Amino acid sequence: MIVRLGYVAMSVIVKNASPSKTMTATSFKKIKDREAAIRKLERIAEENLQNTLRLLYHNHAHDISVYRFSSKLIPLIGHEMLQDWDPFPFLKEKFKKIGDYVKLHKMRVSFHPDHFTVLSTPREEVLKNSVLDLQKHLMMLEAMELDERAKYNIHIGGAYANKPKSIERFVENFKKLEENIRRRITLENDDKTYTAKETLEICEKLKVPMVLDIHHHWVNNEGEKADELWPRIKETWNIQNIPPKIHVSSPKSEKDPRGHADYVNSQFLLEFLRTIANQTEQIDVMIEAKKKDDALFHLINDLKEIDGIKMMNQATFEI
Secondary structure (H helix, E strand, C coil), X not given: CEEEEEXXXXXXXXXXXXXXXXXXHHHHHHCCCHHHHHHHHHHHHHHHHHHXXXXXXXXXXXXXXXXXXXXXCCXXXXXXXXXXCCCHHHHHHHHHHHHHHHHHCCCEEEECCCCCCCCCCCCHHHHHHHHHHHHHHHHHHHHCCCCCCCEEEEECXXXXXXXHHHHHHHHHHHHHCXXXXXXXXXXXXXXXXXXXXXXXXXXXXXXXXXXXXXXXXXXXXXXXXXXXXHHHHHHHHHCCCCCCEEEECCECCCCCCCCECCCCCHHHHHHHHHHHXXXXXXEEEEECCCCHHHHHHHHHHHHHCCCCCEECCCCEEEC
């Protein structure tokens, strides 16, 4: 089985390359000239996109082909006081340059909208904002001219004191989304509410790929084993003919088992990978550790010392 490693948004190695620089609504309001304030927003967004490109250069230099974009590339986009602002014409060339580089080097990229993007909510206003946020992510991927293999990953959301009803509401709201939004969504099990088994059942119902988070599964399960669910999870990706992807992180501490540690315990990851290796050709692993790309390099160094691991390049191995 071929395993490619990736990381999330920020680099702790590349200096001054944040793709998430922002401006608060308060700061925006303090600028009396509205057009000048908007120009400042666009310059910040332009810098975020340039830094994203720098990170892609860094990734390619280290053979990292799996990467999650920051969802904060465009500050204040969608804010109620900026409903008339369309930043995409100004940022068009920057977005296209990112997309061209991704396609040139066959990278697998994605987004993970914030936790407030929930389709199971009973509140109409929250649902409306969630749909707008998904549309924003779609617009960014389309501005990069990336096809439907570029995904955005979301959770089911809350149970709201009635999990069956919340699942029903999620399914109904999902089906109401535009098709081009639906086809880019993946669903992930969470660490408190929806188990891997429950998430998988929803994915099978909606024909949506499932991202298994093995840390979340460790802290939130009903006794089922991840490897027992794996054949069905893998099948959800076959619909779109894309290698499956999982998330990995390690518990921050005994007192905070749901929190993410700086680095990843290699044995925790390998224990799962070994159980699925004989039934999986390729898998991509998104590292959700506090130390970002440094955690990836630490993990690779750990793996080099383990029997049965064959390094393919700086960020890929065979097991």
